Amino acid sequence: MSNRQIVVRELPQGPLQEHHFELRQAARPQPEPGQVLTRTVLLSLDPANRAWMQGATYRAPVLPGEVMSGFTLAEVVESTDPRFEAGQIVECENGWQEFACQPADALTPVRRRTALPHHMSVLGLTGLTAYFGLLEVGRPRPGETVLVSAAAGATGSVAGQIARIAGCRVVGIAGSDEKCAWLTGELGFHAAINYKTDKVSRAIKEHCPAGVDVFFDNTGGEILEASLFRMNQGGRVVCCGAVSQYDTNNPAPGPRGVPGLIITKRLRMEGFIVMDFFHQREAAEAQLAGWLEADQLVAREDILDGLECAPQGLIGLLAGHNIGKRLVRVGPEPAKA
Numbered sequence: 001m002s003n004r005q006i007v008v009r010e011l012p013q014g015p016l017q018e019h020h021f022e023l024r025q026a027a028r029p030q031p032e033p034g035q036v037l038t039r040t041v042l043l044s045l046d047p048a049n050r051a052w053m054q055g056a057t058y059r060a061p062v063l064p065g066e067v068m069s070g071f072t073l074a075e076v077v078e079s080t081d082p083r084f085e086a087g088q089i090v091e092c093e094n095g096w097q098e099f100a101c102q103p104a105d106a107l108t109p110v111r112r113r114t115a116l117p118h119h120m121s122v123l124g125l126t127g128l129t130a131y132f133g134l135l136e137v138g139r140p141r142p143g144e145t146v147l148v149s150a151a152a153g154a155t156g157s158v159a160g161q162i163a164r165i166a167g168c169r170v171v172g173i174a175g176s177d178e179k180c181a182w183l184t185g186e187l188g189f190h191a192a193i194n195y196k197t198d199k200v201s202r203a204i205k206e207h208c209p210a211g212v213d214v215f216f217d218n219t220g221g222e223i224l225e226a227s228l229f230r231m232n233q234g235g236r237v238v239c240c241g242a243v244s245q246y247d248t249n250n251p252a253p254g255p256r257g258v259p260g261l262i263i264t265k266r267l268r269m270e271g272f273i274v275m276d277f278f279h280q281r282e283a284a285e286a287q288l289a290g291w292l293e294a295d296q297l298v299a300r301e302d303i304l305d306g307l308e309c310a311p312q313g314l315i316g317l318l319a320g321h322n323i324g325k326r327l328v329r330v331g332p333e334p335a336k337a
């Protein structure tokens with residue numbers, strides 16, 4: 001029995017392209033004692049996938065010849081561990097392939113509350129990143145102004161909505177008029193800035209007349225630099241990601257104004273990785289699920305069909321082709337999940 005896989009053919013020296021990957025047929029693996037065989041149902045596409053190809057990040061780098069890494073939701077096919085049984089849905093890192101064997105400890109059971117794709121967007125790592133980044137790192141107070149970059153993407157769209165729920169004025173930065181209209185329409189942001197057509201610095205001044213108290217930054221680069229100059233005294237910069245610097249071998253040097261602005265404005269600029277907060281995961285998931293059920297939070301997924309879409313899907317994600325959480329449906333959902 002076979003297992004389709006997408007393997008890294010070579011590491012990109014510049015922008016990611018399809019020829020950096022190849023589709024391969026392998027044999028379906030057999031679980032050894034302590035392992036679980038799972039079938040990938042949904043694959044998450046994340047800007048971090050490209051950052052992992054730049055070298056070591058918070059995890060090991062992706063290397064040529066390996067199956068491309070990626071977060072997945074998968075169905076248990078065969079388990080040698082009593083904690084898991086066939087048909088169960090688990091969160092795991094199968095990577096870009098149809099089947100994988102993992103040690104049982106590497107799997108997290110999914111407590112199904114709603115449509116499966118929502119468990120990879122609002123209720124998955126994405127929603128948790130937005131939740132912990134905004135509330136634990138940014139710590140917004142009602143009435144404050146929260147600015148969010150890559151605001152129409154998976155993490156930004158949830159972070160902005162949580163800030164709105166927290167009683168803040170929320171301003172998003174995104175790469176098209178369509179995205180900006182979605183932010184100020186369905187998502188209830190107070191204003192949105194198209195960074196491709198507006199002068200960002202001037203637009204932040206216009207839409208954040210009282211300055212910026214919390215900047216939830218997904219992009220780094222020029223947007224981070226422009227935002228730093230608009231921060232209020234005592235402001236918090238949540239360093240969630242730097243997507244503007246991933247698809248290159250020559251990331252730009254840091255923004256102007258560091259450390260001068262940080263000192264004079266008494267800013268706190270803090271990075272985090274979502275897993276840092278996993279001890280609080282259950283409560284956060286329950287809160288996010290509550291908001292979703294009460295229609296306070298909109299979950300939007302952008303789902304591509306078929307494993308072979310993954311390379312083009314990741315390239316498109318880095319170019320901003322997505323609205324909301326980009327996923328690949330690798331296989332059908334199990335009937336009984």
Ligand SMILES: NC(=O)c1ccc[n+]([C@@H]2O[C@H](COP(=O)([O-])OP(=O)(O)OC[C@H]3O[C@@H](n4cnc5c(N)ncnc54)[C@H](OP(=O)(O)O)[C@@H]3O)[C@@H](O)[C@H]2O)c1
Pocket residue numbers: 045046047048125126129150151152153154155156173174175176179218219223239240241242243244245272273274275317318319320321322324325326
């Ligand atoms: N710290 C953590 O634990 C953690 C966890 C998950 C994700 N993250 C980070 O969160 C950020 C967002 O990730 P995501 O999964 O939610 O992806 P996403 O926002 O759904 O997709 C990436 C978006 O980035 C924008 N973008 C691409 N190049 C850009 C550039 N040069 N300047 C400005 N915007 C650009 C694009 O939208 P536009 O059309 O607006 O350009 C694109 O849609 C990433 O930096 C990621 O690394 C961090």
